[in-house]
Amino acid sequence: MTGPRRRVTQQDIARICGVSQTTVSLVLNNRLDAGVRIASETRERVLEAIAETGYVADPVARRMVARRNRIIGVFTYEAVFPSGTRDFYQPFLAGIEDSAEQLGCDLLLLTSAPVVEGRRRIFHEGNRFRLADGCILLGRETDRGELARLVAEGYPFVSVGRRADTGGPVPYVGADYPGAVAELVAQAVEMGHRRLAYLGSGSHTESRGDRRDGFTAALAATGAAGPVLAGETAELVARLPELVADGVTALFVEDPADCQQLADRLAELGHPVPAAISTVALGDPPPDSVWGYPHPPATADIDFTGFRIPRWEMGRQAMEVLSALLEEKSTEPQRLLRCAGHRGASLAPPPR
Amino acid sequence: MTGPRRRVTQQDIARICGVSQTTVSLVLNNRLDAGVRIASETRERVLEAIAETGYVADPVARRMVARRNRIIGVFTYEAVFPSGTRDFYQPFLAGIEDSAEQLGCDLLLLTSAPVVEGRRRIFHEGNRFRLADGCILLGRETDRGELARLVAEGYPFVSVGRRADTGGPVPYVGADYPGAVAELVAQAVEMGHRRLAYLGSGSHTESRGDRRDGFTAALAATGAAGPVLAGETAELVARLPELVADGVTALFVEDPADCQQLADRLAELGHPVPAAISTVALGDPPPDSVWGYPHPPATADIDFTGFRIPRWEMGRQAMEVLSALLEEKSTEPQRLLRCAGHRGASLAPPPR
DNA sequence: TCAAGGTGGTAATACGAATTACCACCTTGA
DNA sequence: TCAAGGTGGTAATTCGTATTACCACCTTGA
Known part of the structure; x- marks a missing residue:
């Protein structure tokens, strides 16, 4: 066994092949742009070394350069425990996850937010919602002050459920x-x-x-x-x-x-x-x-x-809107979805 | 509207306060080591600017230097959709979340892992599990090859459900x-x-x-x-x-x-x-x-x-084990939990 | 008067990958 | 003979944070 060895880096590959780290990066990303040329013989050598060492680019370093995480935060306002409200979130989360999967994003459940007076707080010392590129807010109620602050700071977020404007339009996907x-x-x-x-x-x-x-x-x-x-x-x-x-x-x-x-x-x-x-x-x-x-x-x-209530669809579209906000694509940031009627047995003509 | 403005960085805080980025970092991490001194007046100024801007350290950059995020990855092997398996994970996740909340960690659902042949892959081009400090693996089945690779690379992870060793002991919390x-x-x-x-x-x-x-x-x-x-x-x-x-x-x-x-x-x-x-x-x-x-x-x-099957408890203890691994505290990394018997109506003495 | 020690801070660098700018060399063609 | 253009590559820099080494200034005390 090799033991807990250090990660293989591009630098290592470069040393092995007797080329520069730049070359390794170029080969890896298969940059065929005009202006970038690598002799195919060199390319082969590098690819071989990569295969041998099992090198994989460190996603952290990669993200560092790209300045995007592809991480979407999910903030649930109410404490999840100990009440049975866990399942309140489930259909929403399922929709969110479905959409995240398609977008190639990972979901960060902001479970570390401290619970104050029975509800979690977005803003607090050491708040971590900025870990994510953007956030989805989930919950029956929302703190207007925090909402206003998010809007003011221009942080990209979408609320699941309609919210009134707070010093600016609040993006939401709600039920009509x-x-x-x-x-x-x-x-x-x-x-x-x-x-x-x-x-x-x-x-x-x-x-x-x-x-x-x-x-x-x-x-x-x-x-x-x-x-x-x-x-x-x-x-x-x-x-x-x-x-x-x-x-x-x-x-x-x-x-x-x-x-x-x-x-x-x-x-x-x-x-x-x-x-x-x-x-x-x-x-x-x-x-x-x-x-x-x-x-x-x-x-x-x-x-x-x-x-x-189209909970699943609300979650899905919330992700969709957030994604559009992040990509700076234009989209309708305030959506109300139709609720399908349920024809049960409790509505009948009045007695005559 | 402020528009989609850039992330606030330590450099920004430094400029605002007229100090160096180093100083901001020192204040932030509250380094009181002998050999590091910051005038309390300066400290105040910096803290104020931090509070005002809502600055939060970029986890990615932080992760580059240190080795901690307080982010725990959760990898679910099977594709969650479209089958009804979502609820298969729920009790486990609830236990994991409970534990994460106590530890002050956030959970990263690795939804971006591409689905190949009906199941997600941990290792793939641009794999992102290293965004997290460690991972919890969830699923009925696990790919032995990937498991072996995780073990070989010394990546901290815990499987929910017993897994056989693969070139080294696999940490798990399973049911007995x-x-x-x-x-x-x-x-x-x-x-x-x-x-x-x-x-x-x-x-x-x-x-x-x-x-x-x-x-x-x-x-x-x-x-x-x-x-x-x-x-x-x-x-x-x-x-x-x-x-x-x-x-x-x-x-x-x-x-x-x-x-x-x-x-x-x-x-x-x-x-x-x-x-x-x-x-x-x-x-x-x-x-x-x-x-x-x-x-x-x-x-x-x-x-x-x-x-x-003590699903909730399995999730909870998996987090516990992972936390211990990360802290390099000693712990039993392979646990089997007792399953409480359920005395139903389908087992009775045989007919005579 | 000047070495010793304390105070408050900064410059430089590492982390790993991506990107830009540029270099050294070779081949042409007029 | 030398400018133009092609070829194959590298040095330097960037991203944001943490850490180390060191500096400039002040106060003592003998």
Whole structure:
């Protein structure tokens, strides 16, 4: 065995062949440009030495010259552990990876970012996101301050999920929630629903707000009406009787995870879904599984009508946009992708 | 917009502060060695400029000089797409990530490795695994040639899953299949089984071979006997009558995914599991889900007795070993982890 | 007055590959 | 005979950081 020997370098090859390091480099990169000539006899000698020694160019040195890494950072805002949110990221990551593979990039998971107050920080002492040529930001919520700083510094990044401008346009690939919600509202109205309610968290994050705004806009467009509620799940459940009394026949539920609980309570109250009242999920729940051992969703009796968030495609296109930014190719840096409707069993015509 | 501006370098910081690049480097690395002195006033100025510009040392340059990145490469052998194997890696990755987070390392997913003949290659023109301080190898199979080369070159790496030596010891964190299988065999024998069969693929990969060898060793140890079959799933199913006729009362199935199919066929033949014949899964099936939308395992009528592969822990310890290798701390570089037995419903005493 | 020692910093160089600028030599042709 | 052009190659420099060797200046103390 040769033991832990030093890496073979171009210099070594050069010594062996009695040529200069430059020559080795030229042979290696097969530079046939006019202006660069290597006698084929010399070339052979060099290639032979390369084959014998098993020389491989040190990618680090190579990158040093090229000033590009072909490394794309992936920053996940929420701490991945210990909650089950790991799988929240998975479809996005799969899309990102697919695209990275095609682009010949490696992905750097920025796991070293310290967790402060339950979330990771991009900017911190010794922040390492600049290790990468550019970054993809992943997470339900984003720190506006950090976003603004990234924009201000001109660091190339793309957010998965729409983000409002912060002192400059934020590149993103998001889901078209307003459009998706509008489609569902239109369907409901067409079925005869006239009084629809929105049940949300009251949160002002883009993903929540877009659904809510989409709902109110759609109401206005269709001529239907109805209240917009904001509160925790328990609170929303508690207000169901009030909605029924109000004559509401269709619920638009911001968080798909709340649907089952609402439906259960409605059944208790004697208003089964969808016979008495329709319930629409504004999205699809992220998959829940524990370390890859899937367990069935809590108690999914009902196949809720709603829409599918194109998570995989969002990840893929985010990479695409980032790549374009890095190559300085022109591209649409703010994209909203259509959500395919999911025709389940929870939206039906209102009782007559 | 500031436009796509150049990376900030130590030289830039130096210019801003009116000092030399050396000084910046010294401040950055907080060199308090005797023989190196920086006025605290100067230090402050430099630190301020660093904070303002958001400067981060270029890992590539750093790597050129030193030998550390705090980047750990993760190489997955099999192409991740388009099959559903993504989730095969997930529990391992989760363990790796957990450990990386604690160590303050970032993870580099080597997605750029080109796929040749259906699998990724570590060594290829422009291979990039040396961007990382060390690598974790993940995959059901591994290329022996590449493994040997890594060993010969003295590159720090750890395999998740046992690998046979290739011209030198291969560091790994694997599952103790022989031990796990032996426990199950012992259980079966204790219940009264005397003729056990092994149903495998005939593959010579370590993970398969270890199970098979564990089985034959356990047979010898317990005084039981029985055939070892090798073949595709369909072939194994076809040979079931032969096994029944042979007086076999317990099947040890190499690939857990085959169990249900075998049990179904046995039921058709009039030998229900486990009343007539026991069936043991040598492992637990990797979770299957499509882009995060879990669907129930094919037709999992039976809760098969078997064991759990400690995937998460394997990932975690692989990082641990790699870290030790990098720090040149002594550690056991070849580890087999115990698989907890899973007491299901498919192993029962043989019919009398 | 000047050697000794402390202080605060810089110039130079290494790391490995890529690239640019240029050199030394040879062959032509007029 | 010598300028023009072709041939085969090399020295020097670049990328960004870390490290080593050393320098210029100041303060002591005898």
